[in-house]
Amino acid sequence: MSLLKKMVTAIRGGANEVGEAIVDSQSLRILDQEIRDANEALRKSRTDLTNVMAQRKLAGDKLDAKQKKLDELEGYASMALEKGDESLAIEIAERIAELEGDVASEREVVENYDASIASLKKSIKQAENTLVRLKQQVDSVKATASVQRAQAAVASRHSGQDASLRTALDSLERIKGKQAERAAQMEAAETVAREENGDDLDAKLRAAGLKAENGSANAVLERLKKKREAGGAE
Incomplete structure (x- = not known):
């Protein structure tokens, strides 16, 4: 052909x-x-x-x-x-x-x-x-x-509702994802800022007991003891 x-x-x-x-x-x-x-x-x-x-x-x-x-x-x-x-x-x-x-x-x-x-x-x-x-x-x-037309209308509405619910759930998941991403970004920014200011290292030293807490009672008492001992030696 x-x-x-x-x-x-x-x-x-x-x-x-x-x-x-x-x-x-x-x-x-x-x-x-x-x-x-x-x-x-x-x-x-x-x-x-x-x-x-x-x-x-x-x-x-x-x-x-x-x-x-x-x-x-x-x-x-x-x-x-x-x-x-x-x-x-x-x-x-x-x-x-x-x-x-x-x-x-x-x-x-x-x-x-x-x-x-x-x-x-x-x-x-x-x-x-x-x-x-x-x-x-x-x-x-x-x-x-x-x-059959009534059934089709009901099925169509049900399908539309399902689609709307799925869309809403997808939107909610996207919002949650963006919020989690934003929170992670803020936490990362805070970490970077602490590292730049040395705060992060100080915090690690204090946590290891290598550096006393500023303004703590123990630190003040220790300083006074050392000053008193230094005066007695003279």
């Missing part, structure tokens, strides 16, 4: 991914619209059923009228035969034969209407049941989505 074809394929794949992401993010909205479309189609089916039933009534009335006329002609034909008026009976019979064809045609129309009505009613009932189940499932999906 050439580089150009690979690039085109990659672009198409990316477009499909974007399209799927859009569909996924809008899935509930799309589903709601599909349900509205199904409801509208169901409403039109009910309207169609009403129209077919009205047409069937008209066709049924027409069939009933022709059947009534046919029954009436058959009665007249019987009466003509009873009177021996065969020519009139034949004329009536011709009219009956013509009318029987019309009645058969009308009956076929009515039967077709009845079949259409039965089929429409069955389809509408199935659609109604399907819509009821679909709406129940959609309500369940929406409830689940709502719970």
